[in-house]
Every structure is written in C-alpha cells, then in structure tokens.
Amino acid sequence: MAFEDQLVNGRYRIAGEVGRGATSVVWRAVDERLDRIVAIKQLDSPWGPAHGADVCDPAIQEARLGSRIDHPYAIGVHDVFEESGSMYLVLEYLPSRSLTELLVAQGPLPPREVARLGRRIASALAAAHAKGVVHGDVSPNNVLVTGDGIAKITDFGYSRAVGDEPADRVVGVVGTPAYVAPEVAAGYAGGCPSDVFSLGATLYTALEGCPPFGASIRTTSILRRIVSGRLTPPHHEGPLADIILRMLDHDPAARPAMPEVVDLLRAVMTAPDRPVAAPPRRHRRVAAVAAASLVVAGSLVWAGTAGEPQTRGTAEVPPAVAVPAPLSSVTAAPPVVATSSRAVPVPKPMQEIRQAGCSARFDITNVWNDGAQVLVTVHNDRPTRLSGWVVSWKLPAENDIRQLWSGALSRQGPTVAVRDLGWNxxxxxxxxxxxxxxxxxxxxxxxxPQLTCRQT
Structure with a gap:
C-alpha cells in the first residue's frame, strides 16, 4: 500500500488521498519527471499481495481501453505500472467532486444544467463507442464535476471492447445497481445501448433527485424493478424528460445512439427557457442518490449467490430484452468460494446498539469452516439527517477482516472502525x-461483537 510522500515507479510522489473504495485508493501525486499533478489509482487484490494477478489484467484492460479515448470530457489515462504487489493507473487529475456528491449537497439540478452536463458526457461516450469501447458503469459516481461546471466521465474499470464478448454470452451483472440497463440486470453482456440507458438513468437522477427505479439498499430489489420495467414516472415534463425516457427504453434497439443523444441534448440547451414546476418534497430527498450508489468504489460485479459461483447456462439472448433466468440468485455481496462440509450454527442477529442517534446491526449471512460473511446495517435513529457515520467494535485476536465493501476500515489495537465512503x-x-x-x-x-455507532 502506498503512503503519503512515497515515491512510486521512480517518478510519482504521493501527495495525499483523494478517495477510496474496497479494493482501490485514488491518490493525488506529483509527476516529478514532467512536473505536473496527476491522479494515481492504486488497485489491490482483496486476497493480498500473493494474489496480485487478480488485479493485473483488469488494470491493464482499463489502461488500454481508457487510453484509446482522447476527449476533453473524459479523464485521460497516462500510464499503468506494477510495484510491490499493487497495480497503479496514472490518470489525469481533475479538482472536482462526483455528481453523486454534488446532488447530495445541492439537490436536483435545473433542466438546462442537466442537459449541458449530459451533452458533455454523451459526447465523450460517443467518442468511446466510435473507438469500439463500451464504458460499462456510467453512473453519478463516475461523473466528475468541477467548480465551474465542467463534467468528465471517469473510471473505465469495467469497460470492454465491442466484440470481446459474444452477444449471446451470459455473464455476471456488472455496474452500479440503480443505473444498469435491463439486459445487464438480467445477466447479459451490455453494449453501446446499455451505456445510453445508464446515462439516461444518471440524467434522470440529476433532474429528479432520485434514481428512476428507486433507491433500495437491496440490490436484488433494484434489479428486479429494472428488468420488469417498473420505472417511476418523472415529475418534470418537457423535451429533456422525453429524451431521458427514450434513453431508458426497455428495448435496446429503441434507444437513440449516443451521437443522437448529443444532438438531442444540444437542442434542449439552445431552446428557450420555459417555467418548470419544482419537484415535490419527496423528490428532494437526495440521500436516495447515495443509497442507490451502495457499491464498492462506485461499482460492483455480481456473479452469483454467496457460497456458490454463478452457473447459468448459455441460452441464446432473445430479441430485445426478454427476462431470462430469475434474479433471485443475484446478490450484492461478493461470492464466497470456501464452503463447509459440516453444519456450522449461524449466530442470531446482533441486537441493535443505539448511540448518538444511529444504530448498527451485525448479521452473519454465511459461514464455513474458518470464516464467515458479515453484513452490518447502519440505521439513522435521529429525527434529522445523519451527515456521516462510523461503526466500531473489538475484534478477537485470531479474527481478521478482509474484502470489505461499501466502507473504509481503520484499526487501533484490537479495535476496528468502519466509516462511510462519502457517497453513502x-x-x-x-x-x-x-x-x-x-x-x-x-x-x-x-x-x-458489541457495536458502537456514532455520527461523524
């Protein structure tokens, strides 16, 4: 793991942390050879340095595909290298915050601003599609917005080249739950129309203040709503809402191509202003944006039920988007490959410990001979908004935590603490x-464990 003031690859001086997820950290660094500020994304294998190959190929894939995109509204990829068991991507540094953070802080954006932001991101994605690259995880987490309103798309970590996957190949669900297209939610490989859908869902969120298919923290609930087409009708009316609904069409063939999206949004930007009613109070609860982004480092791969790898067949993809296999096997937790041949009793859920207006519940969702999968739920018991949280407890000497998702871990002796990641x-x-x-x-x-939950 890199640390502040460390020199990596003989030229990049780590200057400070920008953000982190379950298996990656983004650092601000100085390129001492070219005398410029860069962002360095460090990817660590969740299984430790001995399994560094787990992240090698995806990092190189992200670097190769990201470097194809030379566009003013896409974060540039400069370099990739390996050092001390970690893979590092050197990226363009943009002082900014994610669209998720912007919406949480300011609420829904005016239609013209949504159209302007959307046109810029759509133009970058159109350039990617023209180069044969599908982004694969367009969401508010991966749209960066500067103080003067410039927006850029980032994180090609789940991108792929068009043609890399056969059209009828069944794959794991990849992306941010509330923003994936129906065909992706159903377990099939996405394509350029899937990016169009995800951008439409992102613009819907920016306009309405909540995702189009809800913000349940249960991944399976969101995916079922997407596959069944249960979209919440937007409160806004007008050309922008019409464009977004076209982008969210259940049928990939009926969605506009990304270059057409650019033209449609440009027309909205240049159209005369018209009065638009403010969204009702229920749409102003923009914490739903954060809840809808409950993922690892802004995205996640679901590949099957805990304790059992996904083994769907390779049925031919039907025309448009029919609903294939049931989604009951889709789960937000990473698959657990270790299993037990003996019966291990699962402890009852931990009673909620209420302190400082929040509570934490400790649930063991799966067990095997030498480990367990744990889900901790944080609940706001206050009559007002909770602005941040941290859950702490004492870890027995022989126990260890690995593969954490949707939180940041710190330790002090036997005491461990998990805090929010900002977007949640x-x-x-x-x-x-x-x-x-x-x-x-x-x-x-x-x-x-005896859990302690407090506001930060």
Whole structure:
C-alpha cells in the first residue's frame, strides 16, 4: 500500500488521498519527471499481495481501453505500472467532486444544467463507442464535476471492447445497481445501448433527485424493478424528460445512439427557457442518490449467490430484452468460494446498539469452516439527517477482516472502525446504509461483537 510522500515507479510522489473504495485508493501525486499533478489509482487484490494477478489484467484492460479515448470530457489515462504487489493507473487529475456528491449537497439540478452536463458526457461516450469501447458503469459516481461546471466521465474499470464478448454470452451483472440497463440486470453482456440507458438513468437522477427505479439498499430489489420495467414516472415534463425516457427504453434497439443523444441534448440547451414546476418534497430527498450508489468504489460485479459461483447456462439472448433466468440468485455481496462440509450454527442477529442517534446491526449471512460473511446495517435513529457515520467494535485476536465493501476500515489495537465512503454518508431519518466483509475465523464460530455507532 502506498503512503503519503512515497515515491512510486521512480517518478510519482504521493501527495495525499483523494478517495477510496474496497479494493482501490485514488491518490493525488506529483509527476516529478514532467512536473505536473496527476491522479494515481492504486488497485489491490482483496486476497493480498500473493494474489496480485487478480488485479493485473483488469488494470491493464482499463489502461488500454481508457487510453484509446482522447476527449476533453473524459479523464485521460497516462500510464499503468506494477510495484510491490499493487497495480497503479496514472490518470489525469481533475479538482472536482462526483455528481453523486454534488446532488447530495445541492439537490436536483435545473433542466438546462442537466442537459449541458449530459451533452458533455454523451459526447465523450460517443467518442468511446466510435473507438469500439463500451464504458460499462456510467453512473453519478463516475461523473466528475468541477467548480465551474465542467463534467468528465471517469473510471473505465469495467469497460470492454465491442466484440470481446459474444452477444449471446451470459455473464455476471456488472455496474452500479440503480443505473444498469435491463439486459445487464438480467445477466447479459451490455453494449453501446446499455451505456445510453445508464446515462439516461444518471440524467434522470440529476433532474429528479432520485434514481428512476428507486433507491433500495437491496440490490436484488433494484434489479428486479429494472428488468420488469417498473420505472417511476418523472415529475418534470418537457423535451429533456422525453429524451431521458427514450434513453431508458426497455428495448435496446429503441434507444437513440449516443451521437443522437448529443444532438438531442444540444437542442434542449439552445431552446428557450420555459417555467418548470419544482419537484415535490419527496423528490428532494437526495440521500436516495447515495443509497442507490451502495457499491464498492462506485461499482460492483455480481456473479452469483454467496457460497456458490454463478452457473447459468448459455441460452441464446432473445430479441430485445426478454427476462431470462430469475434474479433471485443475484446478490450484492461478493461470492464466497470456501464452503463447509459440516453444519456450522449461524449466530442470531446482533441486537441493535443505539448511540448518538444511529444504530448498527451485525448479521452473519454465511459461514464455513474458518470464516464467515458479515453484513452490518447502519440505521439513522435521529429525527434529522445523519451527515456521516462510523461503526466500531473489538475484534478477537485470531479474527481478521478482509474484502470489505461499501466502507473504509481503520484499526487501533484490537479495535476496528468502519466509516462511510462519502457517497453513502448521508442518511435521512429512519433510512439505512450497509457495509459488508469477509471475516476470517481460524477456530470456533464467529463471535457477537458489541457495536458502537456514532455520527461523524
């Protein structure tokens, strides 16, 4: 793991942390050879340095595909290298915040601003599609916005070249849950129309203040709504809403291509202003944006149920988007490959510990001989909004935490603490967020820790 003031690859001086996810950290760094500020994305294998190959190929794939895109509204990729068991991507540095953070702080954006932002991102994605690159994870998390309103698309970590996957190949669900297209939610490989859908869902969120298919923290609930087409009709009316609904068409063939989206949004930008009614109060609860982004580092791959890798068949993809296999097997938690041949009792859920207006619930969702999968749910018990949270407890000496998702881990002796990642920090009254991890338990069964939850 890199640290501040460290020199990596003989030229990049780490200057400070910009953000982090479950398996990656983004640093601000100085390129001492070219005397410029860059962003460095460090990817670590969740299984430790000995399994560094787990991240090598995806990092190189992201660098290769991202470097194809030379566009003013796409974050540029400068370099990729390996050092001390980690892969590093050197990226363009943009002082900014994500669209998720902007919406949480300011609320829904005016239609003309949404159209301007959308046109810029659409033009970058159109350039990517022209180069044969599908982004694969367009969401508010991956749209960066500067103080003067410039927007750029980032994170080609789940991108792929058109033609890399056969059209009828069944794959794991990839992307941010609330923003994936129906064909992706159903488990098939996405294409350029899937990016159009995801951008439409992102613009819907920017305009309405909440995602088009809801903001449930249960991934399966969101995916079922997307596959069944249960979209919440937008409150706004007019040309922009009409364009977004075309982009969100259930049939990929009926969606406009990305270059057409650019032209349509440009027309909205140049059209005369018209009065638009303010969204009702229920649409102003923009913490739903954060809840809808409950993912690892802004995105996640779902590949099957816990304890069992996904083994769907390779049925031919029907025309448009028919609903294939049931989605009951889709889960937000990473698959657990270790299984047990003996029956291990699952402890009952931990009672909620209420302190400083929030509570934390510790649930063991799967167990095997030497470990367990844990889900911790944080609940806002306050009558007002919770602006951030941290959950702490004492970890038994023989236990260890690995593969954490949707939280940032710190340790001080036997005490561990997991804090929010920013995008899942704000909780409205009676709202919840969650994080999870794999718990190594060399001997015995998982204990029942005394949790402490507090606002940050």
């Amino acid at each position: 920090a704000l909780l409205e009254p009676d709202a919840s967020a969650s994080f999870g991890f794999i718990l190594d338990v060399p001997s015995g069964t998982p204990g029942r």
